[in-house]
Amino acid sequence: xxxLVLLAAIVGLGLVLKASARAISGMLVLVWAALxxxxxxxxxxxxxGRVLGGSLAAWLGFGVLVALxxxxxxxxxxxxARAADPEPKTVPKPGAFSEAELDRYARHIMLRxxxxxxxxxxxxxxxxxxxxxxLGSPALLYLAAAGVGQIGVVDDDVVSNSNLQRQVIHRxxxxxxxxxxxxxxxxxxxxxxxxxxxxxxxxxxxxxEALISEYDLVLDGTDNFDTRYLVNAxxxxxxxxxxxxxxxxxxxxxxxxxxxxxxxxxxxxxxxAPAPGLAPSCAEAGVVGALPGVVxxxxxxxxxKEITGAGxxxxxxLMIYDALWGESRQIGVKRRADCAxxxxxxxxxxxxx
Numbered sequence: 633x634x635x636l637v638l639l640a641a642i643v644g645l646g647l648v649l650k651a652s653a654r655a656i657s658g659m660l661v662l663v664w665a666a667l668x669x670x671x672x673x674x675x676x677x678x679x680x681g682r683v684l685g686g687s688l689a690a691w692l693g694f695g696v697l698v699a700l701x702x703x704x705x706x707x708x709x710x711x712x713a714r715a716a717d718p719e720p721k722t723v724p725k726p727g728a729f730s731e732a733e734l735d736r737y738a739r740h741i742m743l744r745x746x747x748x749x750x751x752x753x754x755x756x757x758x759x760x761x762x763x764x765x766x767l768g769s770p771a772l773l774y775l776a777a778a779g780v781g782q783i784g785v786v787d788d789d790v791v792s793n794s795n796l797q798r799q800v801i802h803r804x805x806x807x808x809x810x811x812x813x814x815x816x817x818x819x820x821x822x823x824x825x826x827x828x829x830x831x832x833x834x835x836x837x838x839x840x841e842a843l844i845s846e847y848d849l850v851l852d853g854t855d856n857f858d859t860r861y862l863v864n865a866x867x868x869x870x871x872x873x874x875x876x877x878x879x880x881x882x883x884x885x886x887x888x889x890x891x892x893x894x895x896x897x898x899x900x901x902x903x904x905a906p907a908p909g910l911a912p913s914c915a916e917a918g919v920v921g922a923l924p925g926v927v928x929x930x931x932x933x934x935x936x937k938e939i940t941g942a943g944x945x946x947x948x949x950l951m952i953y954d955a956l957w958g959e960s961r962q963i964g965v966k967r968r969a970d971c972a973x974x975x976x977x978x979x980x981x982x983x984x985x
Contacts, residue, residue: 729755733825737779743942750940751779757939760784760847762835762863764811766914766924767853767877767931769801774932775851776819780939782827783819784847787811788834798921835859840866849938851931852876853924855913857905861973864889864898868974873938874898875946877931881917882956884927888934888946891967891974895947899973901965923955 729737729751740746740754757780761768764787775783791799791806791814799811806814812830819828831843844850844866852863852874860876867874868891876898877886891897905911930953934946950963969975 730825733779736823736825740778745942746936746940750942753939753941754779754936755781757849758782758784758847759849759851759935759939760786760844761851761853762786762859763853763855764799764801764815765789765795765853765855766798766879766919767928768815768851769799770925770928771851771853771932771935772815772819773801773822774929775935776823776826776828778932778936779823780826780935782829782847784829784831784843785812785815786831786833786835786843787815788832798919798924800925835862837862841869844872845870847872849935850874851935853928853931857902857911860898861905865973868892868897875931875934875938877927879919879923879927880911880914882920882923883952883954884923885950885952886927886931886934886946887950887965888938890947891971893947894967896965896967897971897974900968900971900975901950903968903972920955923953926953926955 733755734741737751740751741748743750746754759775759780759782761772761775761783764772764785768785768787772783772785787810789811791802791809791811793804793807795802795811796804796807801818802809802811802814803818806817810830810832812832816828816830819826835843840862844863850863850867850872852860854860854863855878860878864874864876866872867889871892873888873890873893874897875886875888877884879885887901889896889898889901891900930951937943938945948965950965951960952963953960967974
């Protein structure tokens, strides 16, 4: 009994002194080992064993029993942890890919034009998408699926029933929800390895430059000229490349505007907004539902190329797609020396074709 009292005293003293569980356990093991040695049939130790009480078999059995109990508890905790998280995820080093990401992006990594370095650039990229509507929907989904590390989305509208004919990022259950939060939910469900920053507000002249300066690339999928000119001016001021798309009825267009690298800005190609009635909105003129999917996916593809450096850039090219006749064509565009937004400056030539 004296040995047990000694063990209990060590536990009590450890608790009073607020010692760690590891320290208390270490002391108990040392005392137990001393008790076992004291009961060994060694000349001169027998009297100590009789004083402490018990026998060698009893103390060995006690130690084995305690060890079995501890092992059982450890196994039980491991089983419970596995049941709570059947596929524990290893936390990768900053900037490194987890096993799940490597498997997810394998088809990208296999491409000679992207590969591992290109996928790492996508993971490190920050892309801002203005508008979570017809063009923003497919662009956001494909950017998220591609593994763009941080995606910002700006929109002040809410999901309505009439949006669902073409805005595929939203669902019927999302009607009435702000589009940025509906889009965030869909992107997070598609790819949990990316960061999504929703901005539930209309972009204004007061905050456009500050917000855009935080990103590497901007995609504009808005449906009004005021916002397009505002985004273009902010991109020119901050030196950020801009992929801008537009759609109406059966036709869509897009280009990469980047005067900081020799390409025209949006205002070089479209110096003035068209007169009222000449470029009606989708609500006024209608639009085939699949068209924004085509053009929005093209915008995402151009963004992936821009980030990774793959293929030929869309700088200096206005790409036009006619869904009704199944035709695509390109128009060469140049900087304007007299552009009110990005001029005067070095230009490839005057005017545009």
